[in-house]
Amino acid sequence: MSRDRDSGRSSRLRAVLGGFLFFYLGFIVLVILANVLWLGRPGAGGGPSPWTFLWSRPDLRAGLWSSIRLSLVASTITSCLAIVLAVPSAYALSRFRFRGAAVIDTIIDLPIVVPPLLAGVALLIFFRQFPVGRFIEQHIVPVVYTRTGIVVAQFFVASAFSIRAVKAAFDGVNPRFEMVARSLGDGPFRAFRRVALPLARNGIVAGFVMTWARAMGEFGPIMMLAGATPGKTDVLSVSAFLNMSSGHVEASIAIVVLMIGLAAGALIVFKKLGGKGYLW
Amino acid sequence: MSGSVPASRPQSEKNASRHVHPNGFRIALILGLALAGSPWQAAPESIAAPTRVYMARDLEPLFRAPLAEFSRRRPERTVEIVARPGSAMRKELAAGRSTGILIASGATELVSLDQAGRLAPGSAIRLADVPLGVFVRAASAVKNLSDLKALAGPGFARVGIAARASGAIGAESEQALHKAGIWEAVRPKLVVLPPEDLIAAAARGDVDASVAALNQAEAAVRAALIIPDRLHDPLTMTAVLLRDTPADAGTRAVTDFLRSPEIRDVLLKAGGRLPAPDRPAAGELFFYCGAGLREAADDLIAEFGKATGIRVRPTYTGSGCLLAQITISESGDLYMPGEQFYMDQAVGRGFIREREVVTYFIPVIMVGKGNPRHIHGLTDLFRPGLRLGIGEKDSTAIGAFTPKLLAAEKLSYEALLKNVVASFATAPEMGNAVKLGAVDAAIQWDAVASWYLDGADVVAFPTDPATISPVPLGVLKFSRDPAAARSFLKFALSPVGRAIFEKHGHSIDPSRPTFRPKS
Numbered sequence: 047m048s049r050d051r052d053s054g055r056s057s058r059l060r061a062v063l064g065g066f067l068f069f070y071l072g073f074i075v076l077v078i079l080a081n082v083l084w085l086g087r088p089g090a091g092g093g094p095s096p097w098t099f100l101w102s103r104p105d106l107r108a109g110l111w112s113s114i115r116l117s118l119v120a121s122t123i124t125s126c127l128a129i130v131l132a133v134p135s136a137y138a139l140s141r142f143r144f145r146g147a148a149v150i151d152t153i154i155d156l157p158i159v160v161p162p163l164l165a166g167v168a169l170l171i172f173f174r175q176f177p178v179g180r181f182i183e184q185h186i187v188p189v190v191y192t193r194t195g196i197v198v199a200q201f202f203v204a205s206a207f208s209i210r211a212v213k214a215a216f217d218g219v220n221p222r223f224e225m226v227a228r229s230l231g232d233g234p235f236r237a238f239r240r241v242a243l244p245l246a247r248n249g250i251v252a253g254f255v256m257t258w259a260r261a262m263g264e265f266g267p268i269m270m271l272a273g274a275t276p277g278k279t280d281v282l283s284v285s286a287f288l289n290m291s292s293g294h295v296e297a298s299i300a301i302v303v304l305m306i307g308l309a310a311g312a313l314i315v316f317k318k319l320g321g322k323g324y325l326w
Numbered sequence: 327m328s329g330s331v332p333a334s335r336p337q338s339e340k341n342a343s344r345h346v347h348p349n350g351f352r353i354a355l356i357l358g359l360a361l362a363g364s365p366w367q368a369a370p371e372s373i374a375a376p377t378r379v380y381m382a383r384d385l386e387p388l389f390r391a392p393l394a395e396f397s398r399r400r401p402e403r404t405v406e407i408v409a410r411p412g413s414a415m416r417k418e419l420a421a422g423r424s425t426g427i428l429i430a431s432g433a434t435e436l437v438s439l440d441q442a443g444r445l446a447p448g449s450a451i452r453l454a455d456v457p458l459g460v461f462v463r464a465a466s467a468v469k470n471l472s473d474l475k476a477l478a479g480p481g482f483a484r485v486g487i488a489a490r491a492s493g494a495i496g497a498e499s500e501q502a503l504h505k506a507g508i509w510e511a512v513r514p515k516l517v518v519l520p521p522e523d524l525i526a527a528a529a530r531g532d533v534d535a536s537v538a539a540l541n542q543a544e545a546a547v548r549a550a551l552i553i554p555d556r557l558h559d560p561l562t563m564t565a566v567l568l569r570d571t572p573a574d575a576g577t578r579a580v581t582d583f584l585r586s587p588e589i590r591d592v593l594l595k596a597g598g599r600l601p602a603p604d605r606p607a608a609g610e611l612f613f614y615c616g617a618g619l620r621e622a623a624d625d626l627i628a629e630f631g632k633a634t635g636i637r638v639r640p641t642y643t644g645s646g647c648l649l650a651q652i653t654i655s656e657s658g659d660l661y662m663p664g665e666q667f668y669m670d671q672a673v674g675r676g677f678i679r680e681r682e683v684v685t686y687f688i689p690v691i692m693v694g695k696g697n698p699r700h701i702h703g704l705t706d707l708f709r710p711g712l713r714l715g716i717g718e719k720d721s722t723a724i725g726a727f728t729p730k731l732l733a734a735e736k737l738s739y740e741a742l743l744k745n746v747v748a749s750f751a752t753a754p755e756m757g758n759a760v761k762l763g764a765v766d767a768a769i770q771w772d773a774v775a776s777w778y779l780d781g782a783d784v785v786a787f788p789t790d791p792a793t794i795s796p797v798p799l800g801v802l803k804f805s806r807d808p809a810a811a812r813s814f815l816k817f818a819l820s821p822v823g824r825a826i827f828e829k830h831g832h833s834i835d836p837s838r839p840t841f842r843p844k845s
Contacts (some may be wrong), residue, residue, distance in 0.1 A: 115673070175654060
């Protein structure tokens with residue numbers, strides 16, 4: 047009797063929880079659907095549908111392809127760099143106790159908190175008005191208004207996500223496993239590579255995915271630091287803005303839909319590839 | 327009149343490639359000899375005698391001011407302009423023993439004078455290639471043409487054209503009409519005029535349109551079409567020494583001047599394209615451009631590249647944001663904000679080397695397709711219940727401009743705000759909002775509104791010149807190549823630049839603001 051009641055309660059709970067989940071899920075899906083349908087509906091005044099209009103403009107289409115390529119390449123480079131940086135940094139933050147750790151932790155979070163456009167302004171000031179940035183700009187690699195600027199802007203803003211996620215993963219790995227490995231003869235590096243790293247794999251994948259997703263969607267800092275130059279620094283988000291700015295709202299919405307599709311596809315692939323059982 | 331003009335001329339060879347000038351070989355010969363031995367080099371100093379510069383009358387307006395400036399700056403080198411109708415000048419120079427410099431437009435004069443042995447071999451300097459255009463009165467209701475074939479249509483009863491005998495303009499104009507396949511249709515309408523009268527006749531309305539060289543353009547006319555190169559050979563403007571002209575310092579000073587960036591800018595402003603060897607070194611200009619001007623700017627950049635070989639790299643965003651980028655980065659060459667307001671700030675900070683107004687924005691009301699809320703003027707916007715959009719007052723040009731507009735019309739901005747449901751950070755965002763039905767109406771720039779005509783309508787209202795907004799283009803102090811940046815500015819002011827702005831729905835004539843949807 048009581049078991050029946052329990053199971054009744056639990057199914058009610060499930061329904062309630064599911065309700066919340068599906069409310070949000072439905073919201074997202076409907077918004078996407080609205081955009082997709084808008085692209086396909088007949089144009090105002092009997093004109094072509096936005097989608098047909100888009101495909102009748104080879105210039106817009108060509109721009110779209112180059113933007114997709116640029117976005118994918120830049121975000122992937124950024125995420126790889128971010129992970130290379132994040133694994134050792136996060137491990138250090140997680141394992142070593144040292145003075146000022148809390149301060150460091152806070153500083154790392156700053157780029158996430160600063161409004162994106164202002165992060166761009168801050169970067170521009172660094173590279174053009176500060177001696178260190180000027181030196182880099184003049185003697186190592188030009189950043190301002192270049193494609194390099196895209197990666198730098200993405201890296202600055204999105205790397206924190208990698209460090210966060212990877213640190214959380216290392217925090218969850220009990221240091222005693224590494225101790226055991228070392229007591230069995232592994233050096234510290236070998237213990238890290240054979241024990242901590244594999245155990246933190248899901249977190250590393252999550253960090254990569256979050257950085258990649260954030261980098262894909264980044265706009266403000268890229269526009270400020272790399273400029274919004276068609277055919278050169280117009281990643282998808284910038285391209286959507288540029289199209290919006292010249293009246294091609296169709297192209298912008300197409301980019302929105304496309305980005306959702308691309309992002310969804312990429313997230314699934316990344317999660318499947320590296321994160322067995324990470325979310326499910 | 328037109329009957330006196332031969333009906334056709336051999337073309338088959340010329341059709342093969344637009345780069346082959348009919349007299350290209352001969353010109354190449356004249357230019358090529360320059361390599362053998364340049365008469366400019368042997369330069370015995372002599373007492374300054376006035377250097378005579380001969381040109382057909384239609385070129386005089388172009389060179390008068392710069393050559394006068396040259397004389398003013400260097401009083402010891404006097405220059406005397408001798409301008410005659412083309413055929414008379416040819417006869418005079420062919421027969422006489424006059425010395426000096428000849429500036430010729432097209433090959434006709436060069437070829438006949440070369441045959442008469444009157445040109446100093448190897449002395450030619452190719453100044454620019456100037457395309458032909460179809461000019462109409464600036465106030466004419468005629469929209470810009472997409473094709474020369476339009477001249478055959480009913481809108482044009484009388485078309486001015488230069489006589490073939492008068493020089494290259496006549497010959498090239500005819501060629502263009504032939505290649506467009508409308509020679510027979512247009513022939514009865516042709517009014518043959520001396521080249522220097524083509525523009526005046528169009529401005530007076532004696533003819534509905536004139537085919538003339540772009541360098542002849544004046545404020546009273548507008549280039550409704552720039553005839554594409556495939557239809558004719560652009561007129562090559564050439565400076566050449568007459569035989570026996572002493573290669574003295576005076577002559578050299580003038581020819582050096584003709585090659586200077588100053589003359590280059592004059593030629594660019596006249597719609598000319600610089601010949602490849604004389605192009606400035608291939609640098610790259612960085613151009614901060616207001617996002618609302620993107621379409622026109624894209625075209626401007628492409629055409630400027632063709633005319634000069636100079637690459638321009640734009641970045642497009644809100645005018646205020648661009649100003650921030652300029653302030654911080656202290657780099658770049660050109661700035662074109664959507665309103666004077668931003669240019670004034672840039673000038674105030676000392677960023678601007680020089681600037682000029684290149685086009686104008688005119689305010690209009692943007693409404694939903696079919697005007698469902700029946701808005702016919704500014705006063706209708708105050709009706710209760712209307713959902714209005716305006717530009718953000720501090721960060722957009724249209725937003726900053728709206729209160730000024732209402733004040734000029736003696737309407738209250740505060741009263742309008744009661745109906746405002748959204749203010750937008752850029753003019754195009756506001757356009758999208760009307761198109762997507764988020765607001766019922768918005769006060770918008772004409773050129774921006776014209777992008778949305780597929781999904782929105784425009785209600786134009788009478789505007790006086792005080793309520794239109796100039797769009798300035800400035801050369802930045804930070805420019806590493808100010809001469810090239812300046813060339814871009816001059817190019818934006820040329821008939822080619824003006825035609826581009828018009829094509830994208832901008833008004834270029836402040837005295838007659840009219841909403842003209844982009845063609």
